[in-house]
Amino acid sequence: MHNSATLKTYQQARLTRDPRFDGTFFVAVKTTGIYCRPICPAPAPKEQNVTYYPSSVQAQEAGFRPCLRCRPETAPLSAAWLGNQAVLKKAVTRIQAGALNQTSLQEFSESMGISDRYLRKLFQQYLGVSPITYANHLRLMFAKQLLHQTQLSITDIAFIAGFNSVRRFNDSFKATMKLSPSNLRKKLHSQQSLHESQAIQLKLHYRPPYNWPMMQDFLQQRELSAIEKVTDHSYSRTFTLDSVNGYFAAEFDSTSSSFKVTIELSDMSKLLEITHHVRRVLDLNSDLEVIEKTLGQDKHLKPLLKSGLRLPACWDTFEAGVKAILGQQVSVKAAYTHTASVIEQLGSDYNEQYKLFPTAQQIVDGDLSFLKMPNSRKQTLHNFAQWYLDTNGEDLSSILAIKGIGPWTYEYIKLRSGFDSDAFPVKDLGVIKAMEKHNLTNSEQWQPWRSYATLQLWHSL
Numbered sequence: 512m513h514n515s516a517t518l519k520t521y522q523q524a525r526l527t528r529d530p531r532f533d534g535t536f537f538v539a540v541k542t543t544g545i546y547c548r549p550i551c552p553a554p555a556p557k558e559q560n561v562t563y564y565p566s567s568v569q570a571q572e573a574g575f576r577p578c579l580r581c582r583p584e585t586a587p588l589s590a591a592w593l594g595n596q597a598v599l600k601k602a603v604t605r606i607q608a609g610a611l612n613q614t615s616l617q618e619f620s621e622s623m624g625i626s627d628r629y630l631r632k633l634f635q636q637y638l639g640v641s642p643i644t645y646a647n648h649l650r651l652m653f654a655k656q657l658l659h660q661t662q663l664s665i666t667d668i669a670f671i672a673g674f675n676s677v678r679r680f681n682d683s684f685k686a687t688m689k690l691s692p693s694n695l696r697k698k699l700h701s702q703q704s705l706h707e708s709q710a711i712q713l714k715l716h717y718r719p720p721y722n723w724p725m726m727q728d729f730l731q732q733r734e735l736s737a738i739e740k741v742t743d744h745s746y747s748r749t750f751t752l753d754s755v756n757g758y759f760a761a762e763f764d765s766t767s768s769s770f771k772v773t774i775e776l777s778d779m780s781k782l783l784e785i786t787h788h789v790r791r792v793l794d795l796n797s798d799l800e801v802i803e804k805t806l807g808q809d810k811h812l813k814p815l816l817k818s819g820l821r822l823p824a825c826w827d828t829f830e831a832g833v834k835a836i837l838g839q840q841v842s843v844k845a846a847y848t849h850t851a852s853v854i855e856q857l858g859s860d861y862n863e864q865y866k867l868f869p870t871a872q873q874i875v876d877g878d879l880s881f882l883k884m885p886n887s888r889k890q891t892l893h894n895f896a897q898w899y900l901d902t903n904g905e906d907l908s909s910i911l912a913i914k915g916i917g918p919w920t921y922e923y924i925k926l927r928s929g930f931d932s933d934a935f936p937v938k939d940l941g942v943i944k945a946m947e948k949h950n951l952t953n954s955e956q957w958q959p960w961r962s963y964a965t966l967q968l969w970h971s972l
Contacts, residue, residue: 521563525549530719530768531800534587537564539575546570551581565589568648572640576689577652582659584652585769587718588796598625599633602642604930608787611646612673650674651687653783658695660713663779665692671782711782715761716769717795720819723763725970726793729823733847737854737866749861749868750826752788755781756867759789770795791929794821802932802960811951812964815971822962824929828904829896830868831927835920836892837884849882856881871899891915926962935961941969948972 524532528550539546539562546567547553564570567583577583588607602623605611611619619642620627634642654672657663663671669680669692685691723744731741739748747760757776764771772789776782790796799819807813825831833853838846857869857877869877874896879889894913902909907924910916918938925934935954936942945951945968957964 518563521549522558525561526555528552533716533718533768534589535565535718535798537567537570537583537586538562539564539570539573544575545578546575546583547578548581548583548586551578553578553580566638567652568638568640568645571648571687572644576687577655579695582656584656585659585714585716587716588790589798596633596637598623598630599637602630602633603645604787606642606646607649609673609783611642612650612783616642646673647683651684653786654680654684654692655688655695656713657711657782658692661711663711665696667779668692671779673783711774711776711779713772713774713786714764714767714769715772715786715790715793715795716767717793718798718800719768720799721763721765721768721821722817722819723765725817725819726821726823727763729966732843735847735851735854737851737858738861738868746793748826749865750785750788751867751870752781752785752827755785756861757781757785758861758865759785761789761793788826792824792826794824794929797821797932802963805960806957806964806967809951809953809956811949812957812967815949815967817967817970820963820966820970822926822929822932822966825927826868828907828924828928828930829871829899831924832895832899832910832920833869833874833892834927835923836888836895836916837882838923839888839915839920849884852881871896875900887915926965931962933959933961935965939965941972945969945971 521532521536523529524536525538530550532549534548536549537546538549538551540556540560541562542556542560546564562573564573566589567577567586571577605619616627616630620630623630631641634640634645638645640648650673654668654674657668657671658665666677669677672680674680674683681691688695727741727743727746730746734741739746745760745762747758749756749758755776755778757774759772759774761770761772770793774782774785774789776785799821803816803818806816825834834846834850837849837853841849853869853874854866857873858866859873861867875893879892882889891913895910895916898910898913908921910924911918911921919936922934922936923939925931926936937954942965946954949971951968954961954964
């Protein structure tokens with residue numbers, strides 16, 4: 512059920528095809544049995560023939576199949592239905608990255624420190640489906656995206672998307688789409704010549720506004736040429752995930768509110784998780800309309816807000832931690848000089864042009880004498896890498912027990928990892944200067960978006 516204000520917003524967004532609402536709700540058409548994104552180019556159906564759903568999985572569970580024209584599986588992910596449930600948000604994030612594809616619900620729940628019964632209760636309460644149903648929906652949607660956008664074989668797509676057998680994939684796909692994967696592929700490529708490619712190309716959408724010039728400027732100032740490249744219209748870098756090495760290049764395309772992303776991988780089974788990482792690095796899932804509305808309630812902060820400012824994230828918590836420690840009490844330029852040295856001395860080669868960011872094991876095993884900094888900070892870096900090996904990055908707050916890591920480092924890691932929208936390095940020099948300059952005193956009213964407030968403060972100086 513929707514209140515009258517929400518329903519009116521949905522109706523207006525649908526009729527105007529407003530891209531700011533792409534992924535925040537879906538439109539199910541009773542007369543055709545399909546559901547669409549609010550930006551679908553098809554002629555708008557009559558209001559009496561429409562039902563609105565806050566998520567695509569709810570539309571699917573109600574018996575509607577995804578539109579082949581607007582492709583709901585490519586809509587930006589939305590977390591509006593999660594409420595303020597931190598546990599649920601964490602579970603959804605993990606499931607979106609494929610965590611339930613190869614493990615049982617009980618094992619997954621235990622890894623989060625909760626019971627599977629409680630997790631099922633949260634999903635039913637906030638989404639109206641079980642975690643298993645949600646995971647299967649994500650697998651199908653990712654498979655559909657790969658069928659649309661790549662030339663991978665159906666067998667490869669089945670396993671990459673997380674299905675344990677091709678038969679199971681075919682049955683599940685046909686039951687949902689009313690069309691087999693092979694028939695869909697024939698429809699898509701009947702007029703195309705297939706070609707072999709080692710790289711996967713996908714289109715990843717976002718909800719406007721997206722201030723690419725400011726994102727590009729932030730990345731350009733911190734560019735580490737050994738692992739990444741920033742141009743006027745693109746960002747590319749190497750990465751490592753669970754011993755799988757790869758490279759992605761993302762080209763900004765404002766006309767379609769998306770990035771054209773090319774991904775190279777040594778193991779395609781990690782493609783779903785890698786795609787999820789890319790979305791986080793580029794901050795494609797955030798709803799800037801909601802964030803900026805909250806921050807704009809502060810009359811002193813509102814004049815400083817720059818529309819569409821996104822949160823540039825490191826590849827993972829470990830990389831964010833290394834950069835934070837190397838950046839303690841030094842300028843941005845000095846911090847990235849230190850980081851460049853660590854990559855050059857300890858990182859493995861990816862190809863003739865690029866290297867890989869060092870792993871925690873490489874830093875633990877490495878000789879850090881080349882770093883021109885106090886020995887105490889080198890020890891902090893070593894201890895952080897050992898912590899990461901021991902914990903796999905879980906329970907980030909426990910790093911505060913490491914000598915040399917204080918509140919600033921902890922908050923900076925949360926902010927640059929992209930996992931926490933409410934990180935706030937209150938002792939950051941730039942934050943202090945900006946708050947004094949603009950007479951800002953109450954940061955609590957910016958919750959739960961203080962990570963974005965921090966970026967706005969940095970850009971205000």
